[in-house]
Amino acid sequence: MSVRAPDFAAAGTEPAWTIADSTELYLTGSWGAQFFFVNENGHVAVNVMNEAATTMDVVAIVEELRRRGVQFPILLRFQDVLRARVRRLNEAFHKAIEDAGYRNDYRAVYPIKVNQLHEVVDELLDAGKPYGMGLECGSKAELIAALPQLDDDTLLVCNGVKDKSMLSLIISGQRLGRNAIPVIENHAEFVDLKELAFKAGFVPRLGVRVRLSTPGSGRWSESSGENSKFGLSVAELLSLLRELEAGGLADRLLVLHCHIGSQIADIHVLKQAAREVTRIYAELVGRGAGVRYLDLGGGLGVNYDRGHLEEGAGINYSLQEYANAVVFTVQEICAAHGVAEPTIVTESGRALTAHHSALIVPVLGTRAKDDPALEYMVDEGASDPVQALHAVLAHLDSVETPGELLEAYHEGNERLGEVRSLFSLGYLDLEQRALAESLYWRLCSRLLAAFRSGPGASLPEVGELERQLTDLYLCDFSIFQSMLDHWAIGQPFPIMPIDRLDERPDRRGVLVDLTCDSDGRVSHYVSAHADNSFLPLHAPKPGEPYYLAFFLMGAYEDIVGDAHNLFGRVSEAHIYADPEEPDNFWIEKIIPGTAIQDMLAQVQYFPNDLHRRMSELVRAKIQEGVVRPTQGIAILDQYMACFPQNTYCNPRDMEQDAPA
Numbered sequence: 026m027s028v029r030a031p032d033f034a035a036a037g038t039e040p041a042w043t044i045a046d047s048t049e050l051y052l053t054g055s056w057g058a059q060f061f062f063v064n065e066n067g068h069v070a071v072n073v074m075n076e077a078a079t080t081m082d083v084v085a086i087v088e089e090l091r092r093r094g095v096q097f098p099i100l101l102r103f104q105d106v107l108r109a110r111v112r113r114l115n116e117a118f119h120k121a122i123e124d125a126g127y128r129n130d131y132r133a134v135y136p137i138k139v140n141q142l143h144e145v146v147d148e149l150l151d152a153g154k155p156y157g158m159g160l161e162c163g164s165k166a167e168l169i170a171a172l173p174q175l176d177d178d179t180l181l182v183c184n185g186v187k188d189k190s191m192l193s194l195i196i197s198g199q200r201l202g203r204n205a206i207p208v209i210e211n212h213a214e215f216v217d218l219k220e221l222a223f224k225a226g227f228v229p230r231l232g233v234r235v236r237l238s239t240p241g242s243g244r245w246s247e248s249s250g251e252n253s254k255f256g257l258s259v260a261e262l263l264s265l266l267r268e269l270e271a272g273g274l275a276d277r278l279l280v281l282h283c284h285i286g287s288q289i290a291d292i293h294v295l296k297q298a299a300r301e302v303t304r305i306y307a308e309l310v311g312r313g314a315g316v317r318y319l320d321l322g323g324g325l326g327v328n329y330d331r332g333h334l335e336e337g338a339g340i341n342y343s344l345q346e347y348a349n350a351v352v353f354t355v356q357e358i359c360a361a362h363g364v365a366e367p368t369i370v371t372e373s374g375r376a377l378t379a380h381h382s383a384l385i386v387p388v389l390g391t392r393a394k395d396d397p398a399l400e401y402m403v404d405e406g407a408s409d410p411v412q413a414l415h416a417v418l419a420h421l422d423s424v425e426t427p428g429e430l431l432e433a434y435h436e437g438n439e440r441l442g443e444v445r446s447l448f449s450l451g452y453l454d455l456e457q458r459a460l461a462e463s464l465y466w467r468l469c470s471r472l473l474a475a476f477r478s479g480p481g482a483s484l485p486e487v488g489e490l491e492r493q494l495t496d497l498y499l500c501d502f503s504i505f506q507s508m509l510d511h512w513a514i515g516q517p518f519p520i521m522p523i524d525r526l527d528e529r530p531d532r533r534g535v536l537v538d539l540t541c542d543s544d545g546r547v548s549h550y551v552s553a554h555a556d557n558s559f560l561p562l563h564a565p566k567p568g569e570p571y572y573l574a575f576f577l578m579g580a581y582e583d584i585v586g587d588a589h590n591l592f593g594r595v596s597e598a599h600i601y602a603d604p605e606e607p608d609n610f611w612i613e614k615i616i617p618g619t620a621i622q623d624m625l626a627q628v629q630y631f632p633n634d635l636h637r638r639m640s641e642l643v644r645a646k647i648q649e650g651v652v653r654p655t656q657g658i659a660i661l662d663q664y665m666a667c668f669p670q671n672t673y674c675n676p677r678d679m680e681q682d683a684p685a
């Protein structure tokens with residue numbers, strides 16, 4: 026991929042910036058999975074139906090939401106994207122099965138822990154109906170949610186640690202005719218299951234999870250391997266099989282399950298695991314077990330950045346390659362052992378949900394070191410090093426060669442250092458220091474432009490200047506609520522402005538959030554730039570909103586966020602494409618974000634009590650004469666008015682007036 030850095034030349038001397046440049050810079054063509062692109066207006070757009078007639082403009086959606094007075098940040102759910110992902114997954118497997126001449130079928134089951142939101146599960150199941158898609162649950166609560174949703178013949182794979190009440194609910198599900206399969210994770214579960222079923226006078230169907238020796242892959246590698254906390258070892262599996270045989274139940278063991286971790290990076294690891302588990306399957310079948318489903322768990326990866334074409338970046342396979350690898354490997358091992366080919370099951374969660382939602386975050390403000398709005402005056406009275414700095418800046422126009430530019434840069438550094446130590450020693454005042462810093466940053470910014478437009482563009486000092494000159498973009502969101510995996514495990518998420526993509530992004534931004542936590546910043550970015558410690562962005566224009574979109578938020582991030590700094594669930598809007606509607610979309614539903622009082626209630630503060638305390642305080646202050654009665658009451662009202670509000674800030678340009 027040839028990458029043109031966005032800002033390697035001084036303004037005026039470079040070719041105009043195009044939407045193709047933005048696509049390349051933000052790698053939209055890679056992680057966008059054909060859903061997201063830059064349209065001819067320089068806006069982010071969404072194509073959910075694979076046809077130009079139904080593309081939606083994200084700027085138009087945001088404008089419509091603003092007209093309706095919706096609180097930002099807001100999570101946009103593209104329900105059609107969920108449906109498209111279900112289709113792509115199933116069709117990839119069906120193609121692999123057809124190409125290989127595989128003599129059985131494929132069933133996807135959706136692990137609801139990845140995104141339990143009712144609307145998400147419903148949409149996935151509806152889209153998956155033609156493919157017989159089922160569900161996977163990993164807890165009692167998830168089982169309770171899943172049990173009434175499925176048809177009788179679709180799979181409900183019940184993983185996770187199961188207590189007796191969960192096991193007996195699964196048995197009841199089977200008695201009701203549901204295809205709910207308890208996947209035995211340890212021997213104690215089997216003992217409980219046997220006892221409960223015996224009492225109920227019912228012979229249950231079951232599955233078993235095996236611990237593979239193939240080490241896991243990706244960032245969740247502890248889900249597999251000898252030391253995984255899940256599943257039976259091969260020795261335990263054999264002893265379970267003997268118990269089943271003794272009870273005449275071997276033909277009730279229907280599912281063999283394994284899971285080697287999420288976001289599998291390397292297709293070879295997947296093949297190795299598939300080979301191992303199919304070998305186990307073949308032996309079980311040879312011993313008379315009734316295994317019909319071979320469940321390879323989740324882990325189908327998603328491109329968060331450059332994608333599978335580039336070595337060392339993200340996952341090294343496509344959706345179709347994943348399906349081919351699974352189908353061909355299972356087929357090959359079954360043929361070698363002369364056993365019937367099983368129905369292949371996968372529990373892909375991330376791959377179904379990641380793409381469907383994007384978080385829209387307003388930029389509340391920026392802080393640039395070389396802010397041109399900062400005025401300064403250097404007069405006679407300025408100190409010597411300040412005068413010297415000013416002189417370097419003043420002569421910059423006549424400086425041309427990289428050597429001369431370097432000299433100016435070093436001189437600038439030296440003078441600034443001088444000013445700072447003289448300040449520390451008490452010889453210079455704050456005014457002089459402020460003046461020196463303004464001059465220095467102005468100098469750096471002009472030097473950077475000059476280096477880039479000339480032969481010095483590749484000098485190491487250019488990188489140094491870039492890092493020094495990054496701007497802070499204060500964003501109206503919380504990393505801990507909306508991007509927990511970025512903070513916890515360094516997962517990168519693609520981020521880009523939704524607008525002005527036909528304009529050169531000539532600032533280098535670092536995004537910081539609203540939380541008071543120094544970790545509340547995005548630490549690395551998805552872009553074609555070699556240095557991923559910043560994101561090329563535009564300088565926001567005064568009076569104009571500037572929104573960023575955070576993509577691939579639909580898996581895990583939706584639900585794992587905690588209540589850091591008491592930021593709650595963000596508002597969300599459900600968008601459908603429709604060529605009959607103006608701008609090709611309609612908004613089905615807007616769900617407001619969590620109210621402050623609800624977040625507070627989670628940590629045991631309640632409005633009545635807080636109101637009582639606040640009015641006591643106000644009364645005392647009125648009596649002390651600190652505030653006038655009308656003022657005091659207005660403050661109390663203002664305080665109480667916050668309770669039903671959303672936990673996030675309003676962007677400047679949407680701010681409503683505070684109560685008088």
Ligand SMILES: *Cc1c(COP(=O)(O)O)cnc(C)c1O
Nearest residue numbers: 284287288323324372373374375
């Ligand atoms: C988490 C989990 C999944 C989902 O994995 P993805 O990587 O999201 O596809 C599937 N199966 C089990 C058992 C899991 O724990």
